[in-house]
Amino acid sequence: xxxxxxxxxxxxxxxxxxxxxxxxxxxxxxxxxxxxxxxxxxxxxxxxxxxxxxxxxxxxxxxxxxxxxxxxxxxxxxxxxxxxxxxxxxxxxxxxxxxxxxxxxxxxxxxxxxxxxxxxxxxxxxxxxxxxxxxxxxxxxxxxxxxxxxxxxxxxxxxxxxxxxxxxxxxxxxxxxxxxxxxxxxxxxxxxxxxxxxxxxxxxxxxxxxxxxxxxxxxxxxxxxxxxxxxxxxxxxxxxxxxxxxxxxxxxxxxxxxxxxxxxxxxxxxxxxxxxxxxxxxxxxxxxxxxxxxxx
Amino acid sequence: xxxxxxxxxxxxxxxxxxxxxxxxxxxxxxxxxxxxxxxxxxxxxxxxxxxxxxxxxxxxxxxxxxxxxxxxxxxxxxxxxxxxxxxxxxxxxxxxxxxxxxxxxxxxxxxxxxxxxxxxxxxxxxxxxxxxxxxxxxxxxxxxxxxxxxxxxxxxxxxxxxxxxxxxxxxxxxxxxxxxxxxxxxxxxxxxxxxxxxxxxxxxxxxxxxxxxxxxxxxxxxxxxxxxxxxxxxxxxxxxxxxxxxxxxxxxxx
Numbered sequence: 001x002x003x004x005x006x007x008x009x010x011x012x013x014x015x016x017x018x019x020x021x022x023x024x025x026x027x028x029x030x031x032x033x034x035x036x037x038x039x040x041x042x043x044x045x046x047x048x049x050x051x052x053x054x055x056x057x058x059x060x061x062x063x064x065x066x067x068x069x070x071x072x073x074x075x076x077x078x079x080x081x082x083x084x085x086x087x088x089x090x091x092x093x094x095x096x097x098x099x100x101x102x103x104x105x106x107x108x109x110x111x112x113x114x115x116x117x118x119x120x121x122x123x124x125x126x127x128x129x130x131x132x133x134x135x136x137x138x139x140x141x142x143x144x145x146x147x148x149x150x151x152x153x154x155x156x157x158x159x160x161x162x163x164x165x166x167x168x169x170x171x172x173x174x175x176x177x178x179x180x181x182x183x184x185x186x187x188x189x190x191x192x193x194x195x196x197x198x199x200x201x202x203x204x205x206x207x208x209x210x211x212x213x214x215x216x217x218x219x220x221x222x223x224x225x226x227x228x229x230x231x232x233x234x235x236x237x238x239x240x241x242x243x244x245x246x247x248x249x250x251x252x253x254x255x256x257x258x259x260x261x262x263x264x265x266x267x268x269x270x271x272x273x274x275x276x277x278x279x280x281x282x283x284x285x286x287x288x289x290x291x292x293x294x295x296x
Numbered sequence: 297x298x299x300x301x302x303x304x305x306x307x308x309x310x311x312x313x314x315x316x317x318x319x320x321x322x323x324x325x326x327x328x329x330x331x332x333x334x335x336x337x338x339x340x341x342x343x344x345x346x347x348x349x350x351x352x353x354x355x356x357x358x359x360x361x362x363x364x365x366x367x368x369x370x371x372x373x374x375x376x377x378x379x380x381x382x383x384x385x386x387x388x389x390x391x392x393x394x395x396x397x398x399x400x401x402x403x404x405x406x407x408x409x410x411x412x413x414x415x416x417x418x419x420x421x422x423x424x425x426x427x428x429x430x431x432x433x434x435x436x437x438x439x440x441x442x443x444x445x446x447x448x449x450x451x452x453x454x455x456x457x458x459x460x461x462x463x464x465x466x467x468x469x470x471x472x473x474x475x476x477x478x479x480x481x482x483x484x485x486x487x488x489x490x491x492x493x494x495x496x497x498x499x500x501x502x503x504x505x506x507x508x509x510x511x512x513x514x515x516x517x518x519x520x521x522x523x524x525x526x527x528x529x530x531x532x533x534x535x536x537x538x539x540x541x542x543x544x545x546x547x548x549x550x
Binding site: 052083103176 | 308314326331335337394399405406546
């Protein structure tokens, strides 16, 4: 389990990460969301000891990253896909990593095949596309098949097929009991991959919960043959109703069953009845543009 | 709410044989040697270090005569050492320039150990490359020197050439770690050693002679000012290594 407690980073008077705390459980994929400059990358770098924290601690199974006997065997990280020597081939790069982590050289060919880079293994990394570098970085993270994966914007540069592959990889890792922390600004991708969301804005965690709880139903949208009559009936039943231009009635703080019951009691014919869900994008902007927003 | 997923796939790490502990210093040294020789810049520096001395002697032989082996070997020791400065710089500053330091510290977070491994690795590489350069240079001197060459002191000159290869590479590694910028480190080092110090030696010879590592190497190879030369070179190694460690161990990797 990964525990982050009160992690803070200050540069002079500027606080870029402010008292960030969360835990990551095995078997889950956690999405780490926030606009550029919100503090995602700095938080992940503090968790791995690359950036010294001004305050707070981050531990993996009770030990700080630097105290792990062989960190690469416990945490597979991809923080910057461009952090590879452009003059080395993909295979050479991974063989160097394999030596440092302590896995057999044969494992390099396995992960190259796993990430779809077997054919490009002998090419210099300087000639790789961004997507290929992402895959190479992921291959490096997977060398030891570690229990924890920590990826910063891993789908940058990946094509749709690559994004789907990434999603399956991360879901599969969690299904095997692994812990995954995934930061991304591609909100749709995160929504379909993660179990849980951590939203960071201005260096603070502004939301922490399951996707379902954060994007839960926010009312009901209903269409009827006679919308005006149904609206009157719903208001008489104590519901607040908003009328949309296209004839849809949006009933706040109601469930489909409650609206259906009112319609049935009044003999109203419905042509559509569905819960209204907040989009992830709406939630994201609502939380990260409001300095006081906090749904924890 | 947390959802725990299970799968029939093999548990994590079950199919991969992984070392349980971090790499030892010897294995890190081996890794750093492989890193230095796995890029074109590293190979180019290594090749230059090997051929710089003997090719310089061949060019010098066009209008000069070699009578005493230790004299041209002193120049070879200095030239080879100056080339191998770059090997050390690239091994440390190059990692910051290319961003690969991130992966290095993610896998081995003990930065002091990493710097020590790099210093030992470039010292070994430097000495080995300087040994080849020294052997080729001796062959050149034997081939183009006067008929009755004076071989007095050739062993010391050869040993100093090897030592210079190691010492200058370690100095480069320390300064590279301190600056974290390949271009800056190389510019500062070469400008200072090949530009500023010779000028200082013209204006204030005592001061220049007291700090110039290139001049000290040349004198040491020829068996002159031995104690002072050793102290100067040792001072450079200590100062650069301490500077490298001090400035590296808490530097954020962005």
